[in-house]
Amino acid sequence: MIATPYLLYLGHSTDAADIKTSRGLAVFRPEICVGEFRHDDCSLTLELPRMDFAAARAAGAQTLVLGIANAGGKLGDALIVDALAAMEAGLDIASGLHQRLNAEPRLAEAAARLGRKLHDVREPRPDIPIGNGKPRPGKRLLTVGTDCSVGKMYTTLCLARALEQRGVAADFRATGQTGILIAGDGVPLDAVIADFISGAIEQISPARSDDGWDLIEGQGSLYHPSFAGVSMGLIHGAQPDALVLCHDPVRPHMRGLPHYDLPGIGECIEANLRAARLTSADVRMVGIALNTSAMPEAEAVALCAKTEAEFGLPTSDPYRFGVEAILDRLLGVEAASPVAAQTA
Amino acid sequence: MIATPYLLYLGHSTDAADIKTSRGLAVFRPEICVGEFRHDDCSLTLELPRMDFAAARAAGAQTLVLGIANAGGKLGDALIVDALAAMEAGLDIASGLHQRLNAEPRLAEAAARLGRKLHDVREPRPDIPIGNGKPRPGKRLLTVGTDCSVGKMYTTLCLARALEQRGVAADFRATGQTGILIAGDGVPLDAVIADFISGAIEQISPARSDDGWDLIEGQGSLYHPSFAGVSMGLIHGAQPDALVLCHDPVRPHMRGLPHYDLPGIGECIEANLRAARLTSADVRMVGIALNTSAMPEAEAVALCAKTEAEFGLPTSDPYRFGVEAILDRLLGVEAASPVAAQTA
Numbered sequence: 177m178i179a180t181p182y183l184l185y186l187g188h189s190t191d192a193a194d195i196k197t198s199r200g201l202a203v204f205r206p207e208i209c210v211g212e213f214r215h216d217d218c219s220l221t222l223e224l225p226r227m228d229f230a231a232a233r234a235a236g237a238q239t240l241v242l243g244i245a246n247a248g249g250k251l252g253d254a255l256i257v258d259a260l261a262a263m264e265a266g267l268d269i270a271s272g273l274h275q276r277l278n279a280e281p282r283l284a285e286a287a288a289r290l291g292r293k294l295h296d297v298r299e300p301r302p303d304i305p306i307g308n309g310k311p312r313p314g315k316r317l318l319t320v321g322t323d324c325s326v327g328k329m330y331t332t333l334c335l336a337r338a339l340e341q342r343g344v345a346a347d348f349r350a351t352g353q354t355g356i357l358i359a360g361d362g363v364p365l366d367a368v369i370a371d372f373i374s375g376a377i378e379q380i381s382p383a384r385s386d387d388g389w390d391l392i393e394g395q396g397s398l399y400h401p402s403f404a405g406v407s408m409g410l411i412h413g414a415q416p417d418a419l420v421l422c423h424d425p426v427r428p429h430m431r432g433l434p435h436y437d438l439p440g441i442g443e444c445i446e447a448n449l450r451a452a453r454l455t456s457a458d459v460r461m462v463g464i465a466l467n468t469s470a471m472p473e474a475e476a477v478a479l480c481a482k483t484e485a486e487f488g489l490p491t492s493d494p495y496r497f498g499v500e501a502i503l504d505r506l507l508g509v510e511a512a513s514p515v516a517a518q519t520a
Numbered sequence: 521m522i523a524t525p526y527l528l529y530l531g532h533s534t535d536a537a538d539i540k541t542s543r544g545l546a547v548f549r550p551e552i553c554v555g556e557f558r559h560d561d562c563s564l565t566l567e568l569p570r571m572d573f574a575a576a577r578a579a580g581a582q583t584l585v586l587g588i589a590n591a592g593g594k595l596g597d598a599l600i601v602d603a604l605a606a607m608e609a610g611l612d613i614a615s616g617l618h619q620r621l622n623a624e625p626r627l628a629e630a631a632a633r634l635g636r637k638l639h640d641v642r643e644p645r646p647d648i649p650i651g652n653g654k655p656r657p658g659k660r661l662l663t664v665g666t667d668c669s670v671g672k673m674y675t676t677l678c679l680a681r682a683l684e685q686r687g688v689a690a691d692f693r694a695t696g697q698t699g700i701l702i703a704g705d706g707v708p709l710d711a712v713i714a715d716f717i718s719g720a721i722e723q724i725s726p727a728r729s730d731d732g733w734d735l736i737e738g739q740g741s742l743y744h745p746s747f748a749g750v751s752m753g754l755i756h757g758a759q760p761d762a763l764v765l766c767h768d769p770v771r772p773h774m775r776g777l778p779h780y781d782l783p784g785i786g787e788c789i790e791a792n793l794r795a796a797r798l799t800s801a802d803v804r805m806v807g808i809a810l811n812t813s814a815m816p817e818a819e820a821v822a823l824c825a826k827t828e829a830e831f832g833l834p835t836s837d838p839y840r841f842g843v844e845a846i847l848d849r850l851l852g853v854e855a856a857s858p859v860a861a862q863t864a
Contacts, residue, residue, distance in 0.1 A: 274715065309745030309777055370717050371618065371710035373749040401653030401756045401799045405717040408742075409749025433653055447794075455745050 178270050178295050178357075179238035183229070183262075184222060186214035188254060189244055193325045193431065195220055197272055198243030200354035203495075204333055210237045213258075229265035239295070241357065242271040251275045256282055263292040270295035272353020274367060297353045298364040300376070307374030307413050309455050314384035317506065318416040319394040319465070320448045322438050324403060324431045326424040327467040327494070328394040329355050334494035335420070336391040338503055345388025349380050351410065355393045365395050366406055373406060377413025392416070398447050399439040400430055408451060415456045418506055421445055421489075422465045425479060441487060463502030464491040522614050522639050522701075523582035527573070527606075528566060530558035532598060533588055537669045537775065539564055541616055542587030544698035547839075548677055554581045557602075573609035583639070585701065586615040595619045600626055607636045614639040616697025618711060641697045642708040644720070651718030651757050653799050658728035661850065662760040663738040663809070664792045666782050668747060668775045670768040671811040671838070672738040673699050678838035679764070680735040682847055689732025693724050695754065699737045709739050710750055717750060721757025736760070742791050743783040744774055752795060759800045762850055765789055765833075766809045769823060785831060807846030808835040 184198040192199075202209050202222040211227035214220065227235065240262040242255060251273060259269050259277070263286045269277055277283050277294035287294050317335065319328040332348060332355075339346035348355070350362025363376045381390040392414050396403035423441060430436035439447070445461050452459040464483055468476035476493055484491040490501035490510075504510035528542040536543075546553050546566040555571035558564070571579065584606040586599060595617060603613050603621070607630045613621055621627050621638035631638050661679065663672040676692060676699075683690035692699070694706025707720045725734040736758050740747035767785060774780035783791070789805050796803040808827055812820035820837055828835040834845035834854075848854035 274713070307746040309780060311779075366713070366715035368714050369618070369710070370712050370714050370750045370753070371747060373714050374746055398752075399798060402651040402718055403715060403753075404756055404795075404798070405749040405751075405753025406714045407749075408752040409714070409747075412745045412748055435655075436653060450791075451748075454743060454748070 179268055179293070180208040181210045181237055182208055182239050182241045182270075183227060183232040183237040183267065184209055184212045184224065185240055185242045185244060185258070186212055186218050186220055186222070187244055187258065188215050188217050190217070190219045192220060194244050194246060195222075196243075196245060196325060197354040197357065198222060198241065200329060201241060201243060201357055203330075204358045210235045213240065229262045229267060233266040237267060239268040239270050242269065242273065243354070243357075245272070245353075251277070251280055256280060259283055260286050263287065263290050268293040268295065270297060270357070272297045272357070272364070274298060297356050298367040300364055300368045304363070304368060304372045304379055305375040306372060307378050307409070309374070309412065309415075312378070312383040312415065314381070314390060315388070316381055316390045316392060316414055316416050317418040317420065317462070318392045318411065318414040318452075319420050319422050320407070320411065320444075321394060321397045321422040322399065322441065322444050323397050323424065323427055324395075324400055326427065327422045327465055330467075331420060331422050331465040331494045331499070332391045332393045333358070334499050335502070338499045339389055339391070342503065344507070345386050347388070347390050349390050349392045351377070351380070351393045351395050362393075365410060366403070370405065373409025374413030377410055381414065394422070397430075397444075398451060399444060401433065401436060411448065411451045412455045414452075416452055416459050417456065418460050418462045419448055419452060420463045420465055420502060421448065421461060422467070424467045426470045441483070445487065461489060462505045463499070464489050465494050465499075465502070466491060468493040468496060523612055523637070524552040525554045525581055526552055526583050526585045526614075527571060527576040527581040527611065528553055528556045528568065529584055529586045529588060529602070530556055530562050530564055530566070531588055531602065532559050532561050534561070534563045536564060538588050538590060539566075540587075540589060540669060541698040541701065542566060542585065544673060545585060545587060545701055547674075548702045554579045557584065573606045573611060577610045581611060583612040583614050586613065586617065587698070587701075589616070589697075595621070595624055600624060603627055604630050607631060607634050612637040612639065614641060614701070616641045616701070616708070618642060641700050642711040644708055644712050648707070648712060648716045648723055649719040650716060651722050651753070653718070653756065653759075656722070656727040656759065658725070658734060659732070660725055660734045660736060660758055660760050661762040661764065661806070662736045662755065662758040662796075663764050663766050664751070664755065664788075665738060665741045665766040666743065666785065666788050667741045667768065667771055668739075668744055670771065671766045671809055674811075675764060675766050675809040675838045675843070676735045676737045677702070678843050679846070682843045683733055683735070686847065688851070689730050691732065691734050693734050693736045695721070695724070695737045695739050706737075709754060710747070714749065717753025718757030721754055725758065738766070741774075741783075741788075742795060743788060745777065745780060755792065755795045756799045758796075760796055760803050761800065762804050762806045763792055763796060764807045764809055764846060765792065765805060766811070768811045770814045785827070789831065805833060806849045807843070808833050809838050809843075809846070810835060812837040812840060
């Protein structure tokens with residue numbers, strides 16, 4: 177429905193965490209990304225060709241993806257001015273921000289005048305049910321986190337691909353705007369009405385009987401004071417058989433909240449298992465995913481080994497080192513090892 | 521804004537829990553309720569004069585309040601037919617259901633044709649911020665529950681009134697449709713977008729410095745698989761100094777979910793304190809409120825005493841026996857007693 181290929185918007189961003197939608201598309205769907213748009217004060221790049229709107233259009237781009245995430249999800253003036261210029265140059269606009277493109281009069285007017293399309297990926301479908309918590313067949317894995325933006329989507333996508341490579345049916349279930357743009361389907365969970373959070377997850381991961389797995393993208397953290405309610409409802413709706421905890425070892429404090437420290441990994445594992453048991457009594461934690469992108473390789477390997485030993489769980493940076501050990505634990509095929517023997 | 525007095529709708533309801541909005545208005549704002557409307561198959565009454573729409577209009581009623589709550593909050597056909605008849609008889613309509621009156625074409629058409637007003641109390645204000653979890657001055661108490669519909673609104677209103685009677689400034693902060701109709705203000709929390717749950721509570725209970733209390737109406741339960749996300753965000757946004765746990769001792773299972781048992785009181789106290797500590801490190805549980813309306817008085821008194829002894833917390837049915845002991849614990853003025861001495 178959204179015309180491809182894309183031009184990815186970085187704008188004035190200087191915080192890598194703010195461009196995660198653009199980056200996710202560049203990493204997981206590079207074949208549909210022709211370039212990136214950034215202003216001179218943007219210190220970030222996705223290693224795509226830098227283009228202005230006219231050049232992108234000439235290179236075949238159909239849609240500018242406003243792939244940035246700011247707290248509150250508001251359309252700022254700078255963003256509106258850029259989107260207007262992109263439309264003038266011939267591009268449609270897609271956005272995962274809370275504030276709808278279609279609700280901004282300047283954008284709606286320009287779209288009507290120029291015949292451009294405005295796509296609001298964060299608009300949930302209208303038929304989401306109330307969650308009922310009834311046990312449903314099928315195997316489901318959910319990623320959870322010590323914080324927001326610690327690699328839950330990456331980890332979930334890596335797990336889905338690796339399962340498929342082992343010949344196991346696996347479906348990535350997207351719960352955020354980037355995941356939806358990547359998968360072509362899913363629910364923008366943080367835009368769902370509060371009473372329907374768990375029902376939305378029940379809806380996107382329905383009963384299945386093919387012995388395959390639903391890999392559900394987690395959101396937020398039970399320890400994030402702004403968003404823990406979303407995480408809680410997600411956990412209950414998922415009825416997960418298995419959890420994977422995602423963590424960013426160099427995050428100095430909870431995202432956006434300098435007055436909040438990150439929880440400890442052990443404490444966070446316990447809290448997530450406790451929450452998940454309400455709808456899935458036998459849920460297991462099957463691995464830890466560390467985002468080590470800011471660390472040298474030797475240091476990253478050492479940290480994974482140390483974390484694995486401390487918590488008795490296969491630990492990896494999924495994007496950097498793969499997820500085979502986590503899958504072995506998930507599928508119950510791991511070789512005997514000191515760690516496995518201790519914790520079996 | 522909503523014209524009073526009200527005619528309270530009971531419709532075809534046979535489950536007392538379904539008419540809690542109508543009952544809340546009858547109990548806490550009797551001076552603005554002229555009567556009740558119920559069909560012959562409705563087994564419930566609020567002890568108000570039973571009236572049809574024409575009689576209610578003749579008695580001065582201005583608005584029919586659709587004070588019923590069904591899972592999902594949908595407008596059924598029966599409800600629409602009744603609302604149309606009420607409008608023909610000269611009444612406006614107010615509703616706290618999820619599905620908006622204004623979104624139902626038959627109602628919108630009739631309202632336009634007849635000059636009647638449709639009030640959707642569950643429409644949140646548009647300027648709710650993302651929660652930030654920053655410590656804010658002021659004293660706040662939040663009611664929490666083992667389940668939905670166990671008396672959190674009643675308990676909160678009783679606590680607010682009793683505090684005022686002691687000369688302590690106290691404001692009831694409504695988070696549900698009934699509370700909003702009673703208080704004239706508040707947030708319909710279950711209709712808020714998921715990302716804004718805790719921010720909505722921060723907004724309705726802002727910093728205060730008059731040594732008074734905000735009494736925040738709780739919603740749902742951390743143990744309800746449909747709605748726990750709402751409860752979690754509410755707890756974090758409230759930054760409560762004090763919690764009161766509400767419980768219905770004769771509830772056979774979680775509301776609407778026969779496949780889920782209620783949690784134990786002790787377990788539920790621990791879970792709520794644990795969740796609340798994220799934004800309010802020194803939070804205390806100061807009492808237990810039992811809804812004993814289905815029990816003989818002697819049995820109710822005995823159960824309160826037994827519960828108080830078991831958990832070391834002042835325990836009462838607020839509506840039946842008052843909340844003085846809970847306020848004593850809250851304000852730190854309780855007399856020495858065996859229970860108090862054990863748990864001080």
